[in-house]
Amino acid sequence: MIVSLARRAVIRLAMALSVVALATPAPAQIELDITEGVVEPLPIAVSEFYGASAEEQRLGSAIADVVAADLERSGLFRPLDRRAFIQSPEQLRTLPRFADWRQINAQALVTGQVQASGDGLVVEFRLWDVFAGVQMRGLRLQTSEDQWRRIAHKVADAVYERLTGESGYFDTRIAYIAETGAATDRIKRIAVMDQDGENHRYLSDGGDLVLTPRFDPSVTSLAYLRYAGTVPQVQLMDLRTGQERVLGQFDDMTFAPHFSPGGQTVALTVAAAGNSEIHLLDLASGRQTRITNHPAIDTSSSFSPDGGQIVFNSDRAGTPQLYVMSARGGEPRRISFGGGQYGSPAWSPRGDLIAFTKIDGGFFHIGVMRPDGSNERLLTRSAFDEGPTFAPNGRVILFSRKDPRTGRSRLMSIDVTGYNERLVPTPTDASDPDWSNIIP
Amino acid sequence: MMRLFVSALALAALAACSSPDEMPPSQMDPGVAGGMGAPGDARTGAGSGAGVSTSDLPPGVEPGSQEDLELTVGDRVFFDYDSAVLNSQATGILDRQAAWLLGYPDLNVTIEGHTDERGTREYNLALGDRRANAVKNYLVALNVPASRILTISYGEERPAVAESSEDAYARNRRAVTVVNTVN
Secondary structure, three states, rough: OOOOOOOOOOOOEEEOOEEEOOOOOOOOOOOOOOOOOOOEEEEEOOOOOOOOEHHHHHHHHHHHHHHHHHHHHOOEEEEEOOHOOOOOOHHHOOOOOHHHHHHHHEEEEEEEEEEEEEEEEEEEEEOOOOOOOEEEEEEEEEEHHHHHHHHHHHHHHHHHHHHHOOOOOOOOOOEEEEEEEHHHHHHEEEEEEEEEOOHHHHHHHHOEEEEEEEEOOOOOOOEEEOOOOOOOEEEEOOOOOOEEEEOOOOOOEEEEEEOOOOOEEEEEEEEEEEEEEEEEEEEOOOOEEEOOOOOOOOEEEEEOOOEEEEEEEEEEOOOOEEEEEOOOOOEEEEEOOOOEEEEEEEEOOOOOOOOEEEEEOOOEEEEEOOOOOOOEEEOOEEOEEEEEEHHHHHHOOEEEEOOOOEEEEEEEEEEOOOOOOOOEOOOOOEEEEEEOOOOO | HHHHHHHHHHHHHHOOOOOOHOOOOHHHHOOOOOOOOOOOOOOOOOHHHHOOOOOOOOOOOOOOOOHHHHHHHHOOOEEOOOOOOOOHHHHHHHHHHHHHHHHHOOOOEEEEEEEEOOOOOOHHHHHHHHHHHHHHHHHHHHHOHHHHEEEEEEEOOOOOOOOOOOOHHHHHOEEEEEEOOOO
8 A cells, every 4th residue: 555645643542642743744755565565675764852851862862762673673664874864863853954864865754852751751753754855744742751662662653654554563562472491391471572572571470381362452451271270271361450360151171262353252262072163252241152063173263353254273174274254153164275284364454364374295384365265375484383463454474483403482573475574582482472453 | 012012011020020129120220219329429438437328219100000000001092193083003002091990990080182283283272182082982982981081182282202203293192191199
């Protein structure tokens, strides 16, 4: 998608975080088409944000660092070396001298300033089209000082949105399973971190085996599988209080949780007497509804963005394949026909693609196809690539990759175009990633 | 076949060491035995004032224990890739497991279903559950009360062998019968 007209982005206000548009954006000429995979990233200058005091200068520099790192990681932008900048942050408080920025081949310029008062923080930022010499975006963001990283991510999201026409994904979190210890007795802990790896924390102590953490749409709780007692079941953890409870009243093992887009329903798998079926659990009423009915394995469900359909994994045809059906039940329609085995489907929040794990010819792949099964494309290939999860804008996929020689498992990201495959650093080995929505 | 062979050997070994006096030398592994003391161990030196070191003998196999099940019957059966079908080797072991269980009517067991790592994590949880229940159903058909048998699936989470090889996969695709210590 190409942006040709400036438009006001709508950014939801959160907690102590408020955002105000600074002046009406002017028409601009920079266009970044990200649908085909960007081979040449856009050169962008991210100036340190101006601060009057030493503390404000420190924050202004740190915010610019986070913005530049977010943009660089997307693979769509190439932040320029600040040592080449001619104008200082203080000089940039007024209209930039665009000739100075053209000289270093910057196409876009990000400027800003930071004001700290008490524990509050006001950050203003502007995005400039260097060649047209116009402002493309201006925002004032307000929060408490300990939230400065979120401000930086919101600035990066605003830049990304303005230049690509797609919503951003930087003010988000990643939940995953942190792995340590011997392969035969792996210690697994739930971990949560910001999308850029910061604010990392463990949410379980490794005493019980835990698997498959999944954020709710409001990013306030996590559903996951915990091995406690004799029957492993899906638990729900409140991320604000740390309180946990078993989801539903099932006699049997439950696993593979996945929230509906509205957050009212959790789809999970119930394994009863050797037969796995997908059930929906209504969180408000506690009502439990089985929506598959087949002696084959039915598991790994993921909702379409409108909540009306699910894609799931079943071996009813003899091998694990992908099926789409109404979220109210009914006759499933097989969508995977490419040979090999398919699993762990994830429906893109954009609705246009379903990502999956494919096992074929001795390799594991992450791939995407349209929801009707057409246009299958394999994005990765390795011994063990597994468990795709989409960024909230549907443009980037996280997954885990295990190296059979070292036994190490790591998180990786890749664009749905197949470009920009990257390691996502974590303190320990990592698997089972889940990418949150934009934090409200 | 391999499993049966190992079990027979183990039985012979058990018979041989039913009396402590007859323990074969090969069983006295100085690297494993508790207080035997490695060469140069300070406790066997002059400071202890004694020329004799002692150590505890490993306990014998208790009837009705996990070790008993493992050594005299076989505690696990193996499956083909992406399959929960019990082959003749598996049913042979389960026939003996059923007889053994009927001999200890107070014992309860948990059947742990496992897979190799060549599948997705969630699918493998379902497959492990299917395997555990295939074993349970077979034992129940041989008159072991269903109330004595729990099942649990670990999917690919608890491999018996850590490597990524065909041999490792074959040994990881298993259902293990575990004697519950608390009933």
